[in-house]
Amino acid sequence: MNVPDDFTQKEMLTGMWWRHLVAGGVAGMVSRTFTAPLDRLKVFLQVHGTKQTKLVSCLRNMLAEGGVWSLWRGNGINVLKIAPESALKFMAYEQAKRVLRGSSSRDLSIYERFVAGSFAGGFSQTIIYPLEVLKTRLALRKTGQYSSIADAAKKIYAKEGLRSFYRGYVPNLLGIIPYAGIDLAVYETLKNYYQRQNESEGNPGVLLLLACGTTSSTCGQIASYPLALVRTRLQAQSK
Numbered sequence: 001m002n003v004p005d006d007f008t009q010k011e012m013l014t015g016m017w018w019r020h021l022v023a024g025g026v027a028g029m030v031s032r033t034f035t036a037p038l039d040r041l042k043v044f045l046q047v048h049g050t051k052q053t054k055l056v057s058c059l060r061n062m063l064a065e066g067g068v069w070s071l072w073r074g075n076g077i078n079v080l081k082i083a084p085e086s087a088l089k090f091m092a093y094e095q096a097k098r099v100l101r102g103s104s105s106r107d108l109s110i111y112e113r114f115v116a117g118s119f120a121g122g123f124s125q126t127i128i129y130p131l132e133v134l135k136t137r138l139a140l141r142k143t144g145q146y147s148s149i150a151d152a153a154k155k156i157y158a159k160e161g162l163r164s165f166y167r168g169y170v171p172n173l174l175g176i177i178p179y180a181g182i183d184l185a186v187y188e189t190l191k192n193y194y195q196r197q198n199e200s201e202g203n204p205g206v207l208l209l210l211a212c213g214t215t216s217s218t219c220g221q222i223a224s225y226p227l228a229l230v231r232t233r234l235q236a237q238s239k
Contacts, residue, residue: 028082036078037071043139046232066143074139077149081131085124093120110188114181121176129172130165136235160238168234175227183220187212 032039044058062070096116097108108116125132130153138152146152156164190212194204204212221228 025082025086028086029079032078032082033072033075036075039075039078040071040073040139043074043136043232043236046229047140047236070143073141074135074137077131077135077138080149081128081135085128088124088127089120092123093117096120110184114184117180117184118177121180122173125172125176126169129169132172133165133167133235136232140236156238164238167237168231171227171230171234175224175231178227179220179224181220182223183216185216186219187216190215 040062041055041058044062045053045055049058066073093116096119097112100108100112100116134149134152134156137156138146138149141152146155191204191209194208194212
């Protein structure tokens with residue numbers, strides 16, 4: 001649900017933009033695979049957690065039920081959806097920027113970037129949302145319940161119908177707005193503050209931009225988390 005990257009005119013003309021997207025996609029696959037056990041724990045606690053549920057006991061139960069490899073349940077589809085989600089988000093973001101700019105070549109304001117980013121996130125999520133539902137169901141599945149992604153989709157459709165693939169869609173869509181707005185606003189505020197305080201140093205370094213991005217993303221996640229919790233609970237519901 002991240003705000004799409006902004007590419008310069010030079011990067012667009014030289015084809016550097018698609019290299020950034022590919023590199024980001026590969027990095028996303030690696031990072032999601034490494035953090036998959038934590039992601040599955042999060043989903044379990046969101047759906048089945050109570051005041052008495054502890055992280056260690058939840059992890060112990062998952063290992064007892066399915067072994068070590070069960071910690072990566074749902075990771076396959078989580079990795080597979082990176083490419084279509086990134087492509088759709090980039091396409092929608094660029095189109096939204098063209099509409100907002102009109103015939104001028106000016107840079108977009110932070111508010112216009114927020115509108116474009118929210119639209120791009122909403123558009124891409126609308127298309128790939130069934131994969132999000134499948135990811136949640138696969139993460140929560142018991143041993144032997146589904147043999148593959150296709151088997152899960154087939155069984156869910158046969159039992160619950162097409163509408164089940166869009167359970168939790170509305171809170172998910174509503175969560176994009178505060179996330180995108182806060183993520184973008186905090187990032188730009190921190191970066192601009194640094195540049196004002198250190199005008200002689202030129203552009204911020206990679207580590208500083210990473211710190212700004214981490215802080216802004218964390219703030220966005222905190223603000224939108226209640227809606228994410230509602231979304232996951234609805235995704236996990238079955239007839």
